[in-house]
Amino acid sequence: xxxxxxxxTLWIAGALSLLQLFLGASxxxxxxxxxxxxxxxxxxxxxxxxxxAFLALIQLFLRTDLSVALVxxxxxxxxxxxxxxxxxxxxxxxxxxxxxxxxxxAGGAVALLERxxxxxTLIATLAAQAAIGLGFYAFLLFASNPFERLSPxxxxxxxxxxxxxxxxxxxxxxxxYIGYVGIxxxxxxxxxxxxxxDVGPAFARAMRPWVLGAWIFLTLGITAxxxxxxxxxxxGGWWFWDPVENxxxxxxxxxTALLHSxxxxxxxxxxxxxxxxxxxxxxxxxMVGTFLVRSGILTSVHAFAVDPQRGAFxxxxxxxxxxxxxxxxxxxxxxxxxxxxxxxxxxxxxLVANNLLLSVILGIVLVGTLYxxxxxxxTGEKLSVGPPYFNSAAGPVxxxxxxxxxxxxxxxxxxxxxxxxxQRIALPVLLAAIVLFLVILLVPGIRIxxxxxxxxxxxxxxxxxxxxxxxxxxxxxxxxWGMVIAHLGIAVSLAGMASEAAFxxxxxxxxxxxxxxxxxxxxxxxxxxxxxxGPNWTANEATLTARRGTSEPFVMTPxxxxxxxxxxxxxxxxxxxxxxxxxxxxxxxxxxxxxxQLRLWWKPFVTLIWFGGGLIALGGxxxxxxxxxxxxxxxxxxxxx
Amino acid sequence: MRRLVLxxxxxxxxxxVATVAIGLYKPSERTIRSQMIGKQxxxxxxxxxxxxxxxxxxxxxxxxxxxxxxxxxxxxxxCIAEAPQLMELARRGVPIDAIAIRDRPEDVAKFxxxxxxxxxxxxxxxxxxxxxxxxxxGVPETFVIDGKGVIRYQHIGDIRxxxxxxxxxxxxxxx
Amino acid sequence: MRLLLIAAMAAVPAPVWADSLIPPAEYAYRQLxxxxxxxxxxxxxxxxxxxxxxxxxxxxxxxxxxxxxRAMVRRRIEAGESPEQIRAWLIERYGNWVSYAxxxxxxxxxLWAAPILLIGAxxxxxxxxxxxxxx
Numbered sequence: 001x002x003x004x005x006x007x008x009t010l011w012i013a014g015a016l017s018l019l020q021l022f023l024g025a026s027x028x029x030x031x032x033x034x035x036x037x038x039x040x041x042x043x044x045x046x047x048x049x050x051x052x053a054f055l056a057l058i059q060l061f062l063r064t065d066l067s068v069a070l071v072x073x074x075x076x077x078x079x080x081x082x083x084x085x086x087x088x089x090x091x092x093x094x095x096x097x098x099x100x101x102x103x104x105x106a107g108g109a110v111a112l113l114e115r116x117x118x119x120x121t122l123i124a125t126l127a128a129q130a131a132i133g134l135g136f137y138a139f140l141l142f143a144s145n146p147f148e149r150l151s152p153x154x155x156x157x158x159x160x161x162x163x164x165x166x167x168x169x170x171x172x173x174x175x176x177y178i179g180y181v182g183i184x185x186x187x188x189x190x191x192x193x194x195x196x197x198d199v200g201p202a203f204a205r206a207m208r209p210w211v212l213g214a215w216i217f218l219t220l221g222i223t224a225x226x227x228x229x230x231x232x233x234x235x236g237g238w239w240f241w242d243p244v245e246n247x248x249x250x251x252x253x254x255x256t257a258l259l260h261s262x263x264x265x266x267x268x269x270x271x272x273x274x275x276x277x278x279x280x281x282x283x284x285x286x287m288v289g290t291f292l293v294r295s296g297i298l299t300s301v302h303a304f305a306v307d308p309q310r311g312a313f314x315x316x317x318x319x320x321x322x323x324x325x326x327x328x329x330x331x332x333x334x335x336x337x338x339x340x341x342x343x344x345x346x347x348x349x350x351l352v353a354n355n356l357l358l359s360v361i362l363g364i365v366l367v368g369t370l371y372x373x374x375x376x377x378x379t380g381e382k383l384s385v386g387p388p389y390f391n392s393a394a395g396p397v398x399x400x401x402x403x404x405x406x407x408x409x410x411x412x413x414x415x416x417x418x419x420x421x422x423q424r425i426a427l428p429v430l431l432a433a434i435v436l437f438l439v440i441l442l443v444p445g446i447r448i449x450x451x452x453x454x455x456x457x458x459x460x461x462x463x464x465x466x467x468x469x470x471x472x473x474x475x476x477x478x479x480x481w482g483m484v485i486a487h488l489g490i491a492v493s494l495a496g497m498a499s500e501a502a503f504x505x506x507x508x509x510x511x512x513x514x515x516x517x518x519x520x521x522x523x524x525x526x527x528x529x530x531x532x533x534g535p536n537w538t539a540n541e542a543t544l545t546a547r548r549g550t551s552e553p554f555v556m557t558p559x560x561x562x563x564x565x566x567x568x569x570x571x572x573x574x575x576x577x578x579x580x581x582x583x584x585x586x587x588x589x590x591x592x593x594x595x596x597q598l599r600l601w602w603k604p605f606v607t608l609i610w611f612g613g614g615l616i617a618l619g620g621x622x623x624x625x626x627x628x629x630x631x632x633x634x635x636x637x638x639x640x641x
Numbered sequence: 642m643r644r645l646v647l648x649x650x651x652x653x654x655x656x657x658v659a660t661v662a663i664g665l666y667k668p669s670e671r672t673i674r675s676q677m678i679g680k681q682x683x684x685x686x687x688x689x690x691x692x693x694x695x696x697x698x699x700x701x702x703x704x705x706x707x708x709x710x711x712x713x714x715x716x717x718x719x720c721i722a723e724a725p726q727l728m729e730l731a732r733r734g735v736p737i738d739a740i741a742i743r744d745r746p747e748d749v750a751k752f753x754x755x756x757x758x759x760x761x762x763x764x765x766x767x768x769x770x771x772x773x774x775x776x777x778x779g780v781p782e783t784f785v786i787d788g789k790g791v792i793r794y795q796h797i798g799d800i801r802x803x804x805x806x807x808x809x810x811x812x813x814x815x816x
Numbered sequence: 817m818r819l820l821l822i823a824a825m826a827a828v829p830a831p832v833w834a835d836s837l838i839p840p841a842e843y844a845y846r847q848l849x850x851x852x853x854x855x856x857x858x859x860x861x862x863x864x865x866x867x868x869x870x871x872x873x874x875x876x877x878x879x880x881x882x883x884x885x886r887a888m889v890r891r892r893i894e895a896g897e898s899p900e901q902i903r904a905w906l907i908e909r910y911g912n913w914v915s916y917a918x919x920x921x922x923x924x925x926x927l928w929a930a931p932i933l934l935i936g937a938x939x940x941x942x943x944x945x946x947x948x949x950x951x
Contacts, residue, residue, distance in 0.1 A: 308668065377664060388916055744837075
């Protein structure tokens with residue numbers, strides 16, 4: 001019953017999406033004004049119905065209704081309820097339904113909450129959002145039905161892979177999806193504004209909170225994903241420029257550029273064409289990312305279940321939506337009047353440089369990710385493009401970008417003097433120079449990129465709090481705090497990355513019981529290796545005692561686990577976090593002489609990477625609260641004057 | 642000029658779609674072919690894999706006659722599947738040598754006893770060094786090597802009955 | 817200094833049926849005694865692709881063949897070969913695919929030119945944004 005109700009609700013939501021598009025398009029024609037009032041309610045209704053359909057699927061998973069094919073293939077009655085719940089989106093059909101649900105909910109939220117924009121532009125936006133939804137509804141209903149029945153229902157489900165029962169793996173997708181799909185609102189706004197030729201400050205102010213919201217989730221999703229890969233994979237790597245990782249990074253780069261561009265448009269009425277373009281590019285990158293990871297055309301260690309047929313459908317949707325938006329761009333943007341001009345040394349100039357460099361990094365990541373595919377298509381030769389390329393090509397550009405980010409908030413709008421800017425950043429530059437001197441002195445063999453990273457991180461951290469200097473902190477707007485904290489987060493993250501690259505120490509050793517190994521300042525003694533058993537696994541658990549200098553020793557217990565169904569081996573790292581870094585230990589197999597392989601890493605300050613990511617998201621949150629409050633203020637005054 | 646520039650993103654996007662569509666419809670082979678095809682087999686001298694069976698060195702492969710070189714292991718499941726086809730090739734008079742990867746003598750002996758022994762010589766490659774030197778990327782693989790020791794053909798994966806004609810053709814061509 | 821212990825969960829699974837019974841090669845999981853040589857070897861291993869994995873370097877993979885490749889790299893570095901020589905040897909056998917550092921050859925000129933071309937294109941597009949300084 002629930003499955004049929006869910007499917008019916010999904011159909012109706014799809015129909016409402018079509019209606020929303022039709023009403024929106026008709027309302028924009030001359031003579032169609034009467035229909036304008038109908039569009040918002042339809043969008044809200046669509047949101048409600050698609051949410052109900054998704055709730056229905058959740059119900060089916062929580063109850064482990066094995067007569068539904070999707071549940072039978074991906075769930076199991078013995079799974080803990082939390083993982084049954086998360087299993088709803090842990091498969092292709094469920095995750096596509098989640099995609100469409102967030103798309104609908106975002107459209108509904110815009111319909112209900114957005115009051116500050118020209119009504120025609122809003123209608124066009126909702127129509128665009130409906131158009132995007134239609135393609136995905138069609139995909140779901142005709143090619144990936146989540147509610148399909150299985151008859152006869154099997155006695156038990158197949159989805160009890162213990163490796164998939166992990167909190168990080170379970171909740172990483174929704175966080176990223178809210179970001180991926182949330183940025184569709186920006187795309188729809190851009191398309192809507194192009195249709196009604198309404199690209200201006202009001203449009204930018206309206207779009208800004210939506211961009212911020214999606215961007216916060218993308219930041220959190222990528223940060224969480226990086227940490228999860230770091231402790232999961234057992235080798236301590238936090239980023240590999242893997243195609244799936246790149247697929248999540250590209251929308252973030254575009255959204256960051258969009259975020260800054262929208263502020264320029266909102267406050268200075270400049271960069272109209274750039275802003276619209278970035279909005280289109282950001283969601284395009286979301287769709288491209290979804291396509292790349294589901295189609296199977298790129299090999300990845302994070303590979304999802306792949307299906308070229310489904311990939312082809314998504315490619316078709318991609319071609320339609322992005323092609324359509326870019327064609328509209330070509331046609332209409334020429335008629336969008338340019339806004340105010342500004343001089344090269346100005347806040348606007350710095351933001352243009354920011355947009356430029358972010359777009360260049362985005363381009364490098366895109367080219368590098370797709371190059372093996374393109375080269376093979378043209379020449380038949382296989383090649384690999386990995387960290388050496390991305391680090392050497394994108395790294396210097398990123399460092400330049402961060403330097404500009406450090407100075408940017410200290411430059412005046414419209415026109416500023418180079419000399420005065422240099423005065424304002426003198427202290428941060430001095431700090432950077434001191435760090436440069438110290439690091440070269442204390443770490444003679446350091447490589448150039450980590451060195452520059454450390455130096456820049458120090459200077460940027462100082463420069464990012466500089467806007468608060470000499471201000472009354474209690475009267476500083478919340479969104480200024482947001483900017484400060486977000487930029488500080490970047491500096492902190494950079495410091496973590498540079499530190500990890502420069503100072504990580506690694507020791508591999510085949511140790512006997514009782515033997516001691518050294519890694520960095522630590523002494524690790526292998527006390528014992530014991531067989532232990534868990535609910536569905538057996539493992540060799542090593543007991544290690546770690547001590548640094550004269551401090552209290554403590555125990556760490558990494559495990560090498562064996563599961564029986566399916567037969568797989570995994571490694572459970574034991575990680576100890578202290579104020580200045582993480583000790584990361586892994587136990588492997590015994591060798592012929594009964595010695596145990598131990599892999600030990602000392603990673604100074606590596607946690608700063610993700611702590612910085614959290615700060616960036618926090619900065620975004622403060623900004624969005626600050627902006628929304630600021631937008632609302634005049635209304636309060638009207639009401640209470 | 643500005644007008645034209647505005648259409649660049651769309652053009653770039655269409656190129657992207659075309660590239661990716663090619664990737665979808667002509668999916669790339671996931672296997673890594675050896676680049677040593679057409680080149681001389683590297684010099685090596687492996688110890689015997691099974692007592693009683695002659696060991697394998699590269700000079701045995703430059704005997705003046707083409708030979709098949711099968712890279713296998715007793716712990717490799719698809720190698721069991723291709724054993725009948727190898728026996729068939731041996732029956733038809735194709736000389737086959739083998740390299741056993743990361744194998745112990747007792748396991749190789751058990752494997753041959755159970756699934757048949759089409760080989761004239763078997764070399765034991767305990768650390769995959771000859772496998773790496775030949776550009777082989779896994780087990781099982783089969784190479785056709787001509788009389789002068791030049792690698793002429795590589796078959797990746799287990800040999801199924803439908804692959805026999807191609808292998809025999811390559812063998813004939815190497816004469 | 818307070819210490820937080822985080823015991824972490826599963827890693828990339830290794831299917832068990834495809835393993836040999838022979839233990840890993842000596843230098844698959846053992847570092848070279850000379851730290852400078854080990855650093856050279858480690859740097860190289862992070863840029864060589866595992867032949868039997870889904871997109872990992874040989875430094876990051878537990879596959880046996882990756883272990884044998886690591887052992888080979890370490891032995892050769894110890895014997896005095898340069899990382900570039902070892903990379904070239906592997907490329908000679910497996911093609912450019914085995915190296916994560918793409919070569920600088922005609923087939924990859926667009927790849928290496930991309931950053932410069934992109935910056936150039938961006939500068940060209942941005943040139944119209946700025947107001948000319950008044951005379």
